[in-house]
Amino acid sequence: TGINAEYGVCIEKTPMDPKETPPPPALAKKDKKPSLSRQQRIAKALAKKNVGGQNLQPPTTAGSQTQLDDPLKRKKFNKQQILPLQPSVKLLDLFSHLPQYSGSASVGITIQSKQLHPDIVKLGLLYQNRIIQGSHARAAAMLTAFKTMILEYEPSPDKPIAKDWENKFSPVIQYLKDCRALSIGMGNTIKFLKSKIGNITNMNPVEAKKYLLEELDRYFAERITVPDEVIAKHGASKIVDGDTILIYASSHCVEIILRKAYDLGTKFKVVVVDSRPKYEGKAILKRLAQYNIECTYVVITAVSFIMKSVSKVLLGASAMLSNGALVSRSGTAVVAMMAHAHNVPVIVATETYKFTERVQLDSICYNELDDPEELANSPTLAGWKDKPHLKILNLAYDVTPIDYVQMVVTEVGMIPPTSVPVVLREFRAEGMLA
Amino acid sequence: MSQKKEPDGQQESTRLNDFSWLSKRVSDWLSSDPEMAVAMAAVRALTEVIKQSKAETMMGLQIDLNNAVSQLKRSHSSISLVSGCELFTRFVTRISLDIPDFQQCKAVLISRGEQFTKKTVRARQKIWKLSEEFIRDGTKVLTCGFSRVVTGLLLNSLRQNKRFEVFVTESRPECSGYKLMERLVSHNIPVTVIPDSSAAYVMRDVDLVLMGAEAVVENGGVISLVGTFQISIVAKAFNKPVYIAAESFKFTRLFPLNQKDIPNRETSATIDKNLVDPKLEGLYKFSNVALDYTPPQYITLLFTDIAVLTPSAVSDELILSLIH
Numbered sequence: 055t056g057i058n059a060e061y062g063v064c065i066e067k068t069p070m071d072p073k074e075t076p077p078p079p080a081l082a083k084k085d086k087k088p089s090l091s092r093q094q095r096i097a098k099a100l101a102k103k104n105v106g107g108q109n110l111q112p113p114t115t116a117g118s119q120t121q122l123d124d125p126l127k128r129k130k131f132n133k134q135q136i137l138p139l140q141p142s143v144k145l146l147d148l149f150s151h152l153p154q155y156s157g158s159a160s161v162g163i164t165i166q167s168k169q170l171h172p173d174i175v176k177l178g179l180l181y182q183n184r185i186i187q188g189s190h191a192r193a194a195a196m197l198t199a200f201k202t203m204i205l206e207y208e209p210s211p212d213k214p215i216a217k218d219w220e221n222k223f224s225p226v227i228q229y230l231k232d233c234r235a236l237s238i239g240m241g242n243t244i245k246f247l248k249s250k251i252g253n254i255t256n257m258n259p260v261e262a263k264k265y266l267l268e269e270l271d272r273y274f275a276e277r278i279t280v281p282d283e284v285i286a287k288h289g290a291s292k293i294v295d296g297d298t299i300l301i302y303a304s305s306h307c308v309e310i311i312l313r314k315a316y317d318l319g320t321k322f323k324v325v326v327v328d329s330r331p332k333y334e335g336k337a338i339l340k341r342l343a344q345y346n347i348e349c350t351y352v353v354i355t356a357v358s359f360i361m362k363s364v365s366k367v368l369l370g371a372s373a374m375l376s377n378g379a380l381v382s383r384s385g386t387a388v389v390a391m392m393a394h395a396h397n398v399p400v401i402v403a404t405e406t407y408k409f410t411e412r413v414q415l416d417s418i419c420y421n422e423l424d425d426p427e428e429l430a431n432s433p434t435l436a437g438w439k440d441k442p443h444l445k446i447l448n449l450a451y452d453v454t455p456i457d458y459v460q461m462v463v464t465e466v467g468m469i470p471p472t473s474v475p476v477v478l479r480e481f482r483a484e485g486m487l488a
Numbered sequence: 489m490s491q492k493k494e495p496d497g498q499q500e501s502t503r504l505n506d507f508s509w510l511s512k513r514v515s516d517w518l519s520s521d522p523e524m525a526v527a528m529a530a531v532r533a534l535t536e537v538i539k540q541s542k543a544e545t546m547m548g549l550q551i552d553l554n555n556a557v558s559q560l561k562r563s564h565s566s567i568s569l570v571s572g573c574e575l576f577t578r579f580v581t582r583i584s585l586d587i588p589d590f591q592q593c594k595a596v597l598i599s600r601g602e603q604f605t606k607k608t609v610r611a612r613q614k615i616w617k618l619s620e621e622f623i624r625d626g627t628k629v630l631t632c633g634f635s636r637v638v639t640g641l642l643l644n645s646l647r648q649n650k651r652f653e654v655f656v657t658e659s660r661p662e663c664s665g666y667k668l669m670e671r672l673v674s675h676n677i678p679v680t681v682i683p684d685s686s687a688a689y690v691m692r693d694v695d696l697v698l699m700g701a702e703a704v705v706e707n708g709g710v711i712s713l714v715g716t717f718q719i720s721i722v723a724k725a726f727n728k729p730v731y732i733a734a735e736s737f738k739f740t741r742l743f744p745l746n747q748k749d750i751p752n753r754e755t756s757a758t759i760d761k762n763l764v765d766p767k768l769e770g771l772y773k774f775s776n777v778a779l780d781y782t783p784p785q786y787i788t789l790l791f792t793d794i795a796v797l798t799p800s801a802v803s804d805e806l807i808l809s810l811i812h
Contacts, residue, residue, distance in 0.1 A: 473803040
């Protein structure tokens with residue numbers, strides 16, 4: 055194991071395939087560059103490599119992902135990193151542009167030089183180890199940690215206050231991204247926070263702190279808590295007596311809809327569809343059963359069998375894209391397409407803070423890679439790292455095209471998936487969008 | 489009438505009595521003027537309620553309106569009436585927020601209510617104007633049942649000296665197709681009446697399908713006369729365009745997932761007694777639902793007084809009306 059002196063992090067050096075690209079340089083290396091501006095350096099490198107027509111924008115806007123197979127972008131990405139990236143084991147060529155699973159960094163990270171709040175450090179580790187999972191839980195935890203951080207941080211009096219807060223938040227966001235790629239909802243929340251930080255230029259520190267805390271509270275209430283109640287009401291109105299509702303994995307919005315429908319006295323049954331490796335359906339199954347809802351549990355391989363007796367499919371979302379496509383836990387697209395083949399309506403329940411202007415046509419372009427070890431827990435795959443031609447792919451999300459989604463239940467009401475960009479447009483016009 | 493507890497001391501019986509005349513008025517209006525849209529009658533009725541309301545506050549007025557709306561819903565079970573009422577109540581709420589003074593607000597509501605009835609007449613004419621180019625010389629139109637908007641559209645094309653032919657389905661069991669046939673024949677338009685089952689048979693010769701709607705739902709689908717969905721499916725199989733003509737006050741925030749999900753009603757029609765042995769009475773069931781739901785993927789365009797819209801634009805309009 056190697057110990058990076060500056061950060062006190064233990065990096066496990068695993069044996070690598072010699073054909074792999076060399077591990078990214080550690081942050082400790084100090085590059086002595088001539089005093090060209092960053093843009094000039096990029097232009098120079100581009101001219102040398104003769105790569106035409108690439109759009110080199112800084113990759114770290116919240117919510118966008120770096121295409122990591124381009125060596126130039128990768129170099130920039132590594133420079134900005136706080137946690138050194140683990141060397142990727144057995145990289146798949148087709149998926150080399152996606153951020154690799156960062157692996158559990160050992161206990162004892164001290165990021166003193168960046169002065170991260172301990173709650174933030176904890177949050178990053180919770181994300182990285184997948185202890186906090188699910189877009190709602192992640193967004194809520196992030197907002198709580200941000201509020202604690204704002205409360206306890208004293209901005210220095212000699213710096214302009216907005217710049218100070220910005221500089222305070224940048225390493226935090228970078229660290230969280232290093233631990234685990236941000237979800238769309240988290241990205242939108244961060245954009246909102248950044249725009250509010252831009253508003254505090256003329257305030258004194260006490261006022262600024264109060265303002266930021268109030269704005270975060272308001273965001274949480276207006277975009278997450280209150281919409282959840284409205285979504286529960288609308289969604290429950292679509293569940294009638296005698297319905298069999300099929301749900302996949304675990305979603306906060308779906309759960310509140312089912313609970314509300316039960317509270318209203320509707321007689322319905324639920325089929326919980328679950329899949330490897332995460333088996334998130336088990337937790338929601340337990341909670342629904344404790345709530346006295348009649349449940350059936352199947353694995354995703356049985357979904358074609360069970361779909362005949364299902365009347366409605368209710369899905370959660372990680373994001374809704376502007377082309378009406380749904381980004382959700384991998385396996386969702388399979389369930390939605392099967393429902394379509396059986397003429398079962400597919401309803402997606404989500405708050406509008408997960409809507410994004412991004413458009414995606416497939417599940418490969420933007421995605422997240424999870425720990426391949428999760429899938430390798432069977433005896434046949436035990437020695438997969440040693441076998442030269444065996445690689446494991448564990449994708450976290452998938453994209454369901456618009457044709458398979460009938461309706462989206464949001465706080466704005468029940469809208470068709472074609473209206474996602476309309477909602478974004480209206481919110482932007484109202485100034486509600488960050 | 490049962491007496492209910494009344495918080496502000498006013499007798500509930502006077503309130504409830506106030507609105508039984510309303511249903512009768514609405515029925516009178518609808519029967520006297522066959523061109524009047526049901527939603528228009530609803531808004532006119534609610535404007536009357538505001539005029540005659542003895543409430544002194546906005547809250548009282550809104551309670552009166554809500555009672556009137558429930559009374560109307562009980563007596564006339566039609567979606568367009570409900571959507572007209574909803575439209576007006578939403579409008580009332582918005583105006584009440586903009587104008588704090590009660591008397592002024594009331595005056596504005598009354599004048600706007602009266603304007604609305606005029607607007608709905610003009611709405612149809614706007615639809616005819618916007619959809620002129622779709623019917624050209626030699627066009628063969630297939631339509632279903634009797635819709636005033638569609639009839640007006642066809643007669644408007646006639647006034648523009650276009651030569652076209654119309655296929656009308658009978659639209660059993662109410663046979664409203666015959667009403668349309670009579671109107672068209674009186675204007676010397678070539679008409680063919682076809683049984684509902686022949687829609688697929690004639691579809692090859694048809695150029696476009698034009699139908700009306702009772703309500704336009706959130707995702708751009710329509711709720712209209714039973715048979716509309718069937719014809720739309722056949723048209724889609726033949727790649728013929730399906731156009732629905734509907735005024736914008738028919739837009740509602742319903743979102744049906746299937747046929748059972750719509751607020752349906754039954755027609756008064758029954759099976760033709762001459763054709764069935766009376767001894768078999770009660771041994772069979774007869775489905776006489778009045779409406780069906782056509783999902784948006786079967787609809788090409790909607791002719792509305794706002795614009796000629798694609799089905800996905802309907803939600804756009806509804807969201808705009810919600811936020812603004």
